[in-house]
Amino acid sequence: MVEFDNYKLVDKGVCAAKGFKAGGINVGIKPGSKKRDLAVISCDTKCTAAAIYTQNKVKGAPIIVTKEHLKNGIAQAVIVNSGNANTCNSNGIEIAEQMCELCANELGIDKNDMIVGSTGVIGQKLSIDPVKNNIKTLVDSISEDGSSLACEAIMTTDTRKKELAVEFTLDGKTCHIGGISKGSGMINPNMATMLAFITTDVKINAELLHKALKRTADITYNMVSVDGDTSTNDTLCIMASGLAGNKEITAEDKDYEVFINGLYAVMMNLARETARDGEGATKLMECVVDHAPTEAVAKSVALSVINSSLLKAAIFAADANWGRILCAIGYAEGDFDISKVEVVLSSSKGSVKVCENGAGVDFSEDEAFKILSEDEIVIRIDMHDGADKSVAWGCDLTYEYVKINAEYRS
Amino acid sequence: MVEFDNYKLVDKGVCAAKGFKAGGINVGIKPGSKKRDLAVISCDTKCTAAAIYTQNKVKGAPIIVTKEHLKNGIAQAVIVNSGNANTCNSNGIEIAEQMCELCANELGIDKNDMIVGSTGVIGQKLSIDPVKNNIKTLVDSISEDGSSLACEAIMTTDTRKKELAVEFTLDGKTCHIGGISKGSGMINPNMATMLAFITTDVKINAELLHKALKRTADITYNMVSVDGDTSTNDTLCIMASGLAGNKEITAEDKDYEVFINGLYAVMMNLARETARDGEGATKLMECVVDHAPTEAVAKSVALSVINSSLLKAAIFAADANWGRILCAIGYAEGDFDISKVEVVLSSSKGSVKVCENGAGVDFSEDEAFKILSEDEIVIRIDMHDGADKSVAWGCDLTYEYVKINAEYRS
Incomplete structure (x- = not known):
């Protein structure tokens, strides 16, 4: 808590x-x-x-x-x-x-x-x-x-x-x-x-x-x-x-x-x-969006990232597949400049910057894997494009989610 | 084809x-x-x-x-x-x-x-x-x-x-x-x-x-x-x-x-x-919406149903959990009367009506299971509320989807 x-x-x-x-x-x-x-x-x-x-x-x-x-x-x-x-x-x-x-x-x-x-x-x-x-x-x-x-x-x-x-x-x-x-x-x-x-x-x-x-x-x-x-x-x-x-x-x-x-x-x-405690979840995902042009954009970006099935599956595997984060930001609603976006992944094991100015930066995959193997993952998105912020919460997508929902009525 | x-x-x-x-x-x-x-x-x-x-x-x-x-x-x-x-x-x-x-x-x-x-x-x-x-x-x-x-x-x-x-x-x-x-x-x-x-x-x-x-x-x-x-x-x-x-x-x-x-x-x-051929898919889902008040409503309903993770997992399990279809129709955009909706599930093995006037009807779970065990499932939604129609296509949600997307980069 x-x-x-x-x-x-x-x-x-x-x-x-x-x-x-x-x-x-x-x-x-x-x-x-x-x-x-x-x-x-x-x-x-x-x-x-x-x-x-x-x-x-x-x-x-x-x-x-x-x-x-x-x-x-x-x-x-x-x-x-x-x-x-x-x-x-x-x-x-x-x-x-x-x-x-x-x-x-x-x-x-x-x-x-x-x-x-x-x-x-x-x-x-x-x-x-x-x-x-x-x-x-x-x-x-x-x-x-x-x-x-x-x-x-x-x-x-x-x-x-x-x-x-x-x-x-x-x-x-x-x-x-x-x-x-x-x-x-x-x-x-x-x-x-x-x-x-x-x-x-x-x-x-x-x-x-x-x-x-x-x-x-x-x-x-x-x-x-x-x-x-x-x-x-x-x-x-x-x-x-x-x-x-x-x-x-x-x-x-x-x-x-x-x-x-x-x-x-x-x-x-x-x-x-x-x-x-989302169905089948092994990890809490928290997406913090900062310096967005409006609160609506901040919310839309945070929820878009939290909702991406592709990202959720990658987080389950502790895979720093940050391209999926950029992709999810890209289909969020509202006007903003994707080329300013910075993305940092963190957990109790540390932080790693994976994207700057909308493009990838060099980082250690081993370190990222260690960070993403924890059970509370923070995805921090700095939009460098304003003063508004938002936080959204979600979880990873796992085999267990499918199992639970394939068998729910039985 | x-x-x-x-x-x-x-x-x-x-x-x-x-x-x-x-x-x-x-x-x-x-x-x-x-x-x-x-x-x-x-x-x-x-x-x-x-x-x-x-x-x-x-x-x-x-x-x-x-x-x-x-x-x-x-x-x-x-x-x-x-x-x-x-x-x-x-x-x-x-x-x-x-x-x-x-x-x-x-x-x-x-x-x-x-x-x-x-x-x-x-x-x-x-x-x-x-x-x-x-x-x-x-x-x-x-x-x-x-x-x-x-x-x-x-x-x-x-x-x-x-x-x-x-x-x-x-x-x-x-x-x-x-x-x-x-x-x-x-x-x-x-x-x-x-x-x-x-x-x-x-x-x-x-x-x-x-x-x-x-x-x-x-x-x-x-x-x-x-x-x-x-x-x-x-x-x-x-x-x-x-x-x-x-x-x-x-x-x-x-x-x-x-x-x-x-x-x-x-x-x-x-x-x-x-x-x-969606990632991990075992079944093609086709959602046909008919008698909708507008084409926009027909499209929104068809896509909402095709997109429901809960329904997709149920279809994977050949489970006629039609409540999830109603639920997905309910969060589609546009104005329509949910209490007129009729839902029929079908495949090459036959058809079964599962919902009428927005509420459940008695049906044989065994027969529904047989129908949903095929690899092409049609969800037919009659809105009894107009003349427009739409078709959307999707697939079931399976363990394999999670596996593919957890391991994609490796």
Whole structure:
């Protein structure tokens, strides 16, 4: 995890913020699977809440229901299943609504204060029975230590839990922001995760909460790409309990800045871990673009490089095939001068410049191989053509990616 | 190959058209390699000529030189090497010009009538010595049976030769159009091949030749995608000798239509074979979109589906994971109604409808598996939302793609 001054990493994920509890159990969404597959996060009080969703025209039924429920900017709990996306099914909305109702009744809250999510295979009907038969057990599993159980329950092909919280001071009060996330395949900007749930005890109004979430997503989750496929179910939610006791944030003032920096610390790390855990990935690729003529160009170049299948395969092999980097820069959108571009590859083993003024320079292939054999690779592109910058995250392309996606439904 | 009425498939590739000869030899562009790596195509007379090039901002030096030479719409010969792209090198243009000059001198023609191409690794300097030392042998290799030698010499990771010619009647004369092409990796629209060379003996002016080439590329090569990477060196050239004896085509009349339909027969087949031979591919995927609201939507949907890594991996496994098709349709550009979409999968083993009105329908997984186990898969998408259509071609994503691209430079 990348650490930030004034934001201390703490345990308990989505339960670090005051008022939140979570749980996760196995209910058999996929018959025969023993993996936890149903998660809940709930708060002692009603929260201000905001969410952003996939840009895919095919939207999972849970998104349609959650959007409706969040119209008033208020939520109190989340229910999420893995193993089935509840998408492209004729009765999907009905099922998503039933999930909300069952959970709300058991929690004793309003069903319209529920957020609902689903992740897994698209186009297979989701039976309500496993949820209905186990809703009491799910709610009974809720505790202040339940974040990692919820985190496990939302995983599909993820190989690591993505869970994080930070503690910081705002308006003299100790505050928290925490989150859990699942990603893995079908990861591409807008949004770069299938599901992420963030909680905080900071008091902030719904409008600014949404604004902060959107702005932070644009430079974190929306800069992650695993395979260029944008999922139908991507959802990023935040709930703010207000229990930290700070004076409510209602303007883009200094307190807002402290809050949004904390949000960045959490979301950037979750997004980065999502890239690292891309399906079949063995390496995290970070592409830093600097001195670009505009931020749009910087973003386009960073994502173009991170998305190149050819480069991703070369990085898997620790091969400094920088021509593929130049090629990917070349098909990025926007106006810029390719003949000024400089490229440096680095990792914990050192740095090597491979390209200057848009053309190759002599370098040691042995040294480059050593650098690229590490598991966190930084591709630094200096465009020498302006003052804007951007960072994108991705991963290498491996045999395992093909294997996972050739066998996903079986 | 797909056959078309009135256009007879004939042998001899680029040498089928009157006046053209070709050759190809090994000159050791990559030290140690014994593969043919230098090709030549030449014509007895000056030809009208046209070309279209990669949209990548990084353009190989041969493109810059060829563009300059084709300003007058005239060419007489082509020289192409594989094994090195002559791109992102400080002396690239100089080398490309030397290749033209050496070849033109040996052929006894004007160096400004030369087309030059290179394909292979980007960013490694290309020595002129192998070309200089062997230019006489290359030109001596030229014959009327040399098309397949030239075709071999332009291959990189291609596993099959892409070579074709058709014979047809125009203005009462027997005419020909033939071509050779290489593709494999780094294949994406604008352009979907690294190199293709087309010859014809039809007499047609340079302006209409360019127009026919552009229009046909838009529905053939520009609808092929292997991995979403757009190469720096893509070049599609056509030379017309005029030796068939027809009255010169100078307007978009009936003769022009006969010509452009022949050009489609050649380019569509070459493009399709390029998709089939995508790096590591085991299957050709053809996506046919029908009843779309606009041609732009039809194209966008077809390419989105053909490009989905998740779907490509599923097709490799013969898994009818149609949710990934819906998902890919959902992130295509343009306005359309996803809830009307119907999807049918087919091959020589039959057809199976997997989705109707944007939602799944019951089907036999066993039957779908049998259909998808063939090596030519058609994904037919009926949008029930208009009258426009489009076809795109791609291939499955396999372990072998990763292997080839992880090891390409070694």
